[in-house]
Amino acid sequence: MNTILDLEAVRTLAGKNGLEEMFSTEVIERMELRRYGDGEAVCSVGDRLESMFILVQGKLKIHTLLPNGKSMLVRFAKPMSVIGDVELLRQYPVKNEVESVGDSLLLVAGRKLLLKEMEENTALLRFLVGELSHKLYTLGQTSALNLLYPVENRFASYLMSMFADSVGGHRVEELRTASLTETADLLGTSYRHLNRIVRRFIEDGIIERRQGRLSVLDEAKLARLANGNLYE
Numbered sequence: 001m002n003t004i005l006d007l008e009a010v011r012t013l014a015g016k017n018g019l020e021e022m023f024s025t026e027v028i029e030r031m032e033l034r035r036y037g038d039g040e041a042v043c044s045v046g047d048r049l050e051s052m053f054i055l056v057q058g059k060l061k062i063h064t065l066l067p068n069g070k071s072m073l074v075r076f077a078k079p080m081s082v083i084g085d086v087e088l089l090r091q092y093p094v095k096n097e098v099e100s101v102g103d104s105l106l107l108v109a110g111r112k113l114l115l116k117e118m119e120e121n122t123a124l125l126r127f128l129v130g131e132l133s134h135k136l137y138t139l140g141q142t143s144a145l146n147l148l149y150p151v152e153n154r155f156a157s158y159l160m161s162m163f164a165d166s167v168g169g170h171r172v173e174e175l176r177t178a179s180l181t182e183t184a185d186l187l188g189t190s191y192r193h194l195n196r197i198v199r200r201f202i203e204d205g206i207i208e209r210r211q212g213r214l215s216v217l218d219e220a221k222l223a224r225l226a227n228g229n230l231y232e
Contacts, residue, residue: 001040004033013056013107017080022127023109027117032108036100042083047094051108052084058104063186064096072146073186075138075231076101076161082131088114101162138232145229151189152197156225158187159207161232163216175214 007029014020014028032051036042042053045065060077074096077083083098088111118124145154162175175183184194198214201207206221207214216222 001037002035004035006033009033010107013105017054017056019054019056019080019107022121022123024117024121027109027113030109030113034106034108036104036106038100038102040100042098042100042104042106043094044097045094048091049084049087049094050111052082052088052111052114054107054109055079055081055083056105056107059101060098060104061101062096062098070185070188071097071182072188073142073158073231075142078232082128085128085131086135088128141229142231145231146188149229151187151193152200153225153227153229154187154189155183155194155197155201156222157227157229157231158183159216159222160219160226161230 010028010031010033013033014023014031019028034053036058042060043049055077056079058079060081060083062074062077063071064074065071077098083106086092087094091111114124118128145157149157159175180194180198181191184191187194198207198209202209204221206216206218206225208217
């Protein structure tokens with residue numbers, strides 16, 4: 001994690017993402033800009049947060065740790081997602097692992113500053129209530145996806161969510177085959193079973209394997225398998 005000491009960059013990112021409509025100038029100018037690299041943790045299970053994080057560029061992967069030590073994917077977060085809003089008022093310990101997918105930029109605001117701001121800022125309150133509502137809705141959706149859908153559909157949804165860009169479109173990207181073991185854990189299956197599905201997707205022309213990486217060839221077929229279900 002790198003802290004970027006650039007007030008003008010903070011102001012620019014805040015304006016680009018509409019934060020000026022929800023936060024006072026004082027709060028924006030006291031925000032900290034941080035860059036996280038690929039796979040770097042933003043927060044981990046058990047952390048006590050003293051700040052709230054706002055994703056303004058990039059993507060985050062959120063997964064929960066199960067009692068058996070394995071992980072299960074909750075969702076991918078894209079701008080303007082918030083990390084730490086659930087924990088803000090009551091200072092609950094963090095329940096999920098949050099890590100950056102590629103490089104990500106986050107604006108960070110201190111808890112005490114936000115609590116003071118919330119006393120009179122109804123726009124901020126509406127924004128946070130909207131974020132909490134979205135999380136409740138997607139939690140139910142992804143729980144049903146993880147429990148009810150076959151692995152091939154979950155893997156298609158994973159790929160669609162993984163490669164979705166920040167404006168809602170999709171682009172062909174790559175997934176390291178070395179990370180398939182982690183992906184299998186996140187989807188609640190075995191590496192062997194996921195590898196069989198990967199081979200089937202390759203045979204069907206949906207993805208290809210080249211130099212240790214998987215890339216998407218046919219997004220239309222992948223979208224049909226995902227059936228509109230995304231981890232978002």
